[in-house]
Amino acid sequence: MDKPLVSFFFATLNRKDVVQETLEKLHEQEYRPIEIIVADNC
Structure with missing residues (x-):
């Protein structure tokens, strides 16, 4: 079974x-798997 994506x-x-x-x-x-979201200048 595939692991869920973690954000x-x-x-x-x-x-x-x-x-x-x-x-x-x-x-x-x-x-x-992971995904990384970066919001700069917030």
């Missing part, structure tokens, strides 16, 4: 450091 959404305002750290942490997760 991560986060909004930020000019926080490159937070975006980079968050993406790195999400990439470290073993669960797949």
